[in-house]
Amino acid sequence: MSTVLVPGPVASGVPDKPVGAEVVVIGLGPAGAQWLTPEARTELAAATDIVGYATYVNRVPVRPGQRRHATDNRVEAERAEFALDLARRGSRVAVVSSGDPGVFAMASAVLETRADRGYDDVPVRIIPGLTAAHAVASRVGAPLGHDFCMLSLSDQLKPWPVIAERLEAAAAADLVIALYNPASRSRRRQLEDAREILLRYRKPETPVVVGRAVGSDAESVRVVTLDELDTAEVDMRTLLIVGSSRTRAHGSTVFTPRSY
Numbered sequence: 001m002s003t004v005l006v007p008g009p010v011a012s013g014v015p016d017k018p019v020g021a022e023v024v025v026i027g028l029g030p031a032g033a034q035w036l037t038p039e040a041r042t043e044l045a046a047a048t049d050i051v052g053y054a055t056y057v058n059r060v061p062v063r064p065g066q067r068r069h070a071t072d073n074r075v076e077a078e079r080a081e082f083a084l085d086l087a088r089r090g091s092r093v094a095v096v097s098s099g100d101p102g103v104f105a106m107a108s109a110v111l112e113t114r115a116d117r118g119y120d121d122v123p124v125r126i127i128p129g130l131t132a133a134h135a136v137a138s139r140v141g142a143p144l145g146h147d148f149c150m151l152s153l154s155d156q157l158k159p160w161p162v163i164a165e166r167l168e169a170a171a172a173a174d175l176v177i178a179l180y181n182p183a184s185r186s187r188r189r190q191l192e193d194a195r196e197i198l199l200r201y202r203k204p205e206t207p208v209v210v211g212r213a214v215g216s217d218a219e220s221v222r223v224v225t226l227d228e229l230d231t232a233e234v235d236m237r238t239l240l241i242v243g244s245s246r247t248r249a250h251g252s253t254v255f256t257p258r259s260y
């Protein structure tokens, strides 16, 4: 779903004097009301306008008078500029992201657009949210209990050789690796290649947590080994946590010890 991003008058019913015209980039958490922080809830309620990818805007409870601007997922810079423009005209704009807005999400897009397209006069604040890696980790125990990194496997915004190089470096450094954006309907090869790279450094029996749609009604979480990871089961709603050489699967839990 997409709408044409043209700022219009603020509908009646919103507070007539916004406390401050600004853009507030808000993390909604990975799914569900349980992971929406009280701070995020308060900021959402104070906004005159909600801007974001339609899936995320739909997660925000409807408030009378608040304007909603849902876009498709591929227009980050335009969405950011639209939000900054609205704020410059006096609106208090909430830009919504899933998880934490600073992790592979809208906070960077808003700040980059503000810096590069002449919006330094518009105040921007970032409201943190629970990121998907932490939510998935909590379902199985503590796989992120020691040094870890987060990588996105999406080559839409950076070339695959850069991703492969980072994956290799992270694997060689024996970091636990949280893989965001592991695959999509059209992007299937990257995870296959990633698995091959990881298997050069990690044992086949390395635990891999496969968390899908965590926190929603469609949640599923499985622990498999790197060797048996079925990449066909992985989609855009999935996050993978690949253990380090120290990560242990014990009964139904997975953890990485605090001491070496």
Ligand SMILES: C[S@@+](CC[C@H](N)C(=O)[O-])C[C@H]1O[C@@H](n2cnc3c(N)ncnc32)[C@H](O)[C@@H]1O
Pocket: 030, 031, 097, 098, 099, 100, 101, 102, 103, 104, 105, 130, 131, 132, 133, 136, 179, 180, 181, 182, 211, 212, 213, 214, 215, 216, 235, 236, 237, 238, 239, 240
């Ligand atoms: C564009 S990134 C956004 C990440 C988000 N800003 C965060 O901090 O979680 C989208 C990726 O996050 C992961 N993700 C988001 N929500 C998830 C959930 N509820 N369960 C599992 N993975 C999730 C998936 O890997 C998905 O492809």
